[in-house]
Amino acid sequence: MKIIVPIKQVPEIAEVKIDPETKTLVRAGVPSILNPFDEFAIEEAVRIKEQLGEGEVIIITMGPPQAEEALKKCLAMGGDRAIHLSDRAFAGADTWATAYTIAQAIKAEAPYDLIICGKQAIDGDTAQVGPEIAEILGIPQVTYAVNVELTESKKRIRVKRETDEGFEVIECRFPALLTATKGLNEPRLPSLMAIMSASKKEIRLVTAEALGGDQEQYGLPGSPTQVVEVFTPEQRTGGIKIDGTEDPESAAKQLVEWLLKKGVI
Numbered sequence: 001m002k003i004i005v006p007i008k009q010v011p012e013i014a015e016v017k018i019d020p021e022t023k024t025l026v027r028a029g030v031p032s033i034l035n036p037f038d039e040f041a042i043e044e045a046v047r048i049k050e051q052l053g054e055g056e057v058i059i060i061t062m063g064p065p066q067a068e069e070a071l072k073k074c075l076a077m078g079g080d081r082a083i084h085l086s087d088r089a090f091a092g093a094d095t096w097a098t099a100y101t102i103a104q105a106i107k108a109e110a111p112y113d114l115i116i117c118g119k120q121a122i123d124g125d126t127a128q129v130g131p132e133i134a135e136i137l138g139i140p141q142v143t144y145a146v147n148v149e150l151t152e153s154k155k156r157i158r159v160k161r162e163t164d165e166g167f168e169v170i171e172c173r174f175p176a177l178l179t180a181t182k183g184l185n186e187p188r189l190p191s192l193m194a195i196m197s198a199s200k201k202e203i204r205l206v207t208a209e210a211l212g213g214d215q216e217q218y219g220l221p222g223s224p225t226q227v228v229e230v231f232t233p234e235q236r237t238g239g240i241k242i243d244g245t246e247d248p249e250s251a252a253k254q255l256v257e258w259l260l261k262k263g264v265i
Contacts, residue, residue, distance in 0.1 A: 037118025046078030075198035076190035092220030099132035
């Protein structure tokens, strides 16, 4: 079975800052990490391969040269080889242009059986790229997976997915795309031996020209949406703190009086 896992290197959330002039994220000097939701996707791909006793797990990312570090971590977790889509032509891509670019790389790997993405990247939180890849490729998709198993025939996949109302169990044919969420599994910590062997695995650099496809669909020119502004919401002020540890009855009275004063009740 050939399983493809698109991943993304993202800024460390604790270190994220916003440029007051350009209103965009400051990435220079900010440490980057592998998108946490992508770790669930990689782990699930490796587990399926181990369950079958055969197969190949291919990691794909689109990003600047430093994104290679994220690919190395994925290879240490059990990926077999990696594809690094890196070209200035890819810069400024929105979710659709990103999905188009990754889909072109996936098409070059056909035939494939399964694509597993993290449900979303923590820097954008759109949860759009995975579903858009499936739409471009014209394959079934099952999002927010919390449990994955192959059917008895090994020709279909059964997925338990999380919804706002509860859970659904969906069965679909291959090829298919899944998006992984927290709770699907517990990502492994690569051993020292795995980290060392990862350095010997293939990471293939692919430019826009080598990728082919419609060059106008890449990067900023291929992006129908653009970020106009990014800002931190103003801190809310006001409110009161009522300690009812010693005298709950008095605290309740204070709360009611304050709500009456504010016209809430």
